Amino acid sequence: KVLSMGIADQLLSRGYTVITLSHLDAHRTDLSGQYPNQYWPFGAHILTGMQIVRNDPRLFAVYLTNHGCGPDSMLVHQSAEIMGDKPWLVLEVDEHYSPVGLVTRVEAFLSALETHETGNEGVRDLDIDLPKRFVVGGFDRLEKDCSVLLPHLFPYSTLTASRLCREGFDCRELAPTDENSLHEGRALTRTKEYITFTALLGDVVKYVKREKEPHQFVLLQNGGSEADGQFSRTIRTLLDVQGFGQAAIISPLVEELHNDEQLWLDVLAGDMVMAALPEKRAEYMEQLTQECSWHALVDLARAIGRMEDDRPILCIHGDPYCVFNPQMNGHLLEGLEQDFRVSWLPLGEYLLFTWQEHGVDSTARRQQLEHLHTALGRFSPFEASFSVLRQTADRTLGKLAGGNGRYRLAKSVHGTVFACGSIEIGPLYENVVSLLNLATVTHDRPVLRLQVNGEGKEREKLETFLHFLRKQVHSPILAETKGEICV
Numbered sequence: 019k020v021l022s023m024g025i026a027d028q029l030l031s032r033g034y035t036v037i038t039l040s041h042l043d044a045h046r047t048d049l050s051g052q053y054p055n056q057y058w059p060f061g062a063h064i065l066t067g068m069q070i071v072r073n074d075p076r077l078f079a080v081y082l083t084n085h086g087c088g089p090d091s092m093l094v095h096q097s098a099e100i101m102g103d104k105p106w107l108v109l110e111v112d113e114h115y116s117p118v119g120l121v122t123r124v125e126a127f128l129s130a131l132e133t134h135e136t137g138n139e140g141v142r143d144l145d146i147d148l149p150k151r152f153v154v155g156g157f158d159r160l161e162k163d164c165s166v167l168l169p170h171l172f173p174y175s176t177l178t179a180s181r182l183c184r185e186g187f188d189c190r191e192l193a194p195t196d197e198n199s200l201h202e203g204r205a206l207t208r209t210k211e212y213i214t215f216t217a218l219l220g221d222v223v224k225y226v227k228r229e230k231e232p233h234q235f236v237l238l239q240n241g242g243s244e245a246d247g248q249f250s251r252t253i254r255t256l257l258d259v260q261g262f263g264q265a266a267i268i269s270p271l272v273e274e275l276h277n278d279e280q281l282w283l284d285v286l287a288g289d290m291v292m293a294a295l296p297e298k299r300a301e302y303m304e305q306l307t308q309e310c311s312w313h314a315l316v317d318l319a320r321a322i323g324r325m326e327d328d329r330p331i332l333c334i335h336g337d338p339y340c341v342f343n344p345q346m347n348g349h350l351l352e353g354l355e356q357d358f359r360v361s362w363l364p365l366g367e368y369l370l371f372t373w374q375e376h377g378v379d380s381t382a383r384r385q386q387l388e389h390l391h392t393a394l395g396r397f398s399p400f401e402a403s404f405s406v407l408r409q410t411a412d413r414t415l416g417k418l419a420g421g422n423g424r425y426r427l428a429k430s431v432h433g434t435v436f437a438c439g440s441i442e443i444g445p446l447y448e449n450v451v452s453l454l455n456l457a458t459v460t461h462d463r464p465v466l467r468l469q470v471n472g473e474g475k476e477r478e479k480l481e482t483f484l485h486f487l488r489k490q491v492h493s494p495i496l497a498e499t500k501g502e503i504c505v
Contacts, residue, residue: 057242085112088245195345212445244420319393336443348474421450
């Protein structure tokens, strides 16, 4: 009663019968074909319950969401798709929410029910054409007679788009996220969605509003249990609601991409570009878009390792989109490379950790990372011994699935060779960060964890941290340890 703010009592006092999902025979309703990869059991139960309510004229739904809850931020959109024109009420509650505001919204909902003509909304049938518009599969499911769009994630998306073009696809990147993207995304959000979802949604909507011809978006999903695994399916929902049926979504499962050798080379090539000096990246991109072979990557790593740079090294990792999308992180990281040699999140290591967590034999690719690590020398973003990352995650965090949280915690502990500090960046309201903050770990270098929402509000915290790092780098004690490995 406390958590639900007494809403059931309000409804009972007004003469309504109140039941919960447990009273519905939701287990007999199968929506797995409509919402594939719905990895939250409670989420599947909510959606099947909504389907029952939608098709029963005697029932109406009140959905209580938790403040800042990642799963709810996706399920509420999918529930809205099911409910269609039938009235329902969504209430976000926590211990700080005003009871007066809740009472007002409940009364408005009940007033709407009094004028609603029950049954006129009809029965919602299953969408038999959905598999044509939402394809769960890898890059091999792409059609060559239809344009392919990749979310912008420099340099990785640029390298993959170039390769797909060489393979005969009409492939291009979406424009970088901008203020208009966030405006388009926020116009369709309902609660505390992550900035990673809002920006991606906005980028997609901005494109489909302009291009009316059929096209294919490649939007990744994963097996959970964070909200990001539901982004692609929820974007499909919102595109359909807005009438953008010309846009198909090809949604590979990240955990199943380990067999895509060409994609793996694209990712490693991107890691090499980001390991290089900023002024050399355009040159290296030009080379790698022409030839992206393993031998070319090793040669490039050796060239990067031979370069001289006396700047202190700063490790930046976290959610890939928050790290590499300036609009998502509020442009917080712009200018960092003037004072620091930034060791950017290595997406290859990030993905390999995910694949290893799902039982994939990573021996050959671990050896590749170790080879590149040796060639890059002190400028390597990779851990010298990949297995140490998992050992640290096992010891400090235990079992956790979602947001690659185990990798992120281990990376914050180990940082990278010669790092003077580490910054981890993720989206505001991200559930996994709550668990990472509870973990008891010891860091040998200063660590800053930022949660961003595309507004740059964390700038003061970042500047304070960087000021501290600059002072530490020039202190005699830290100067003596600059040549040691940060473990």
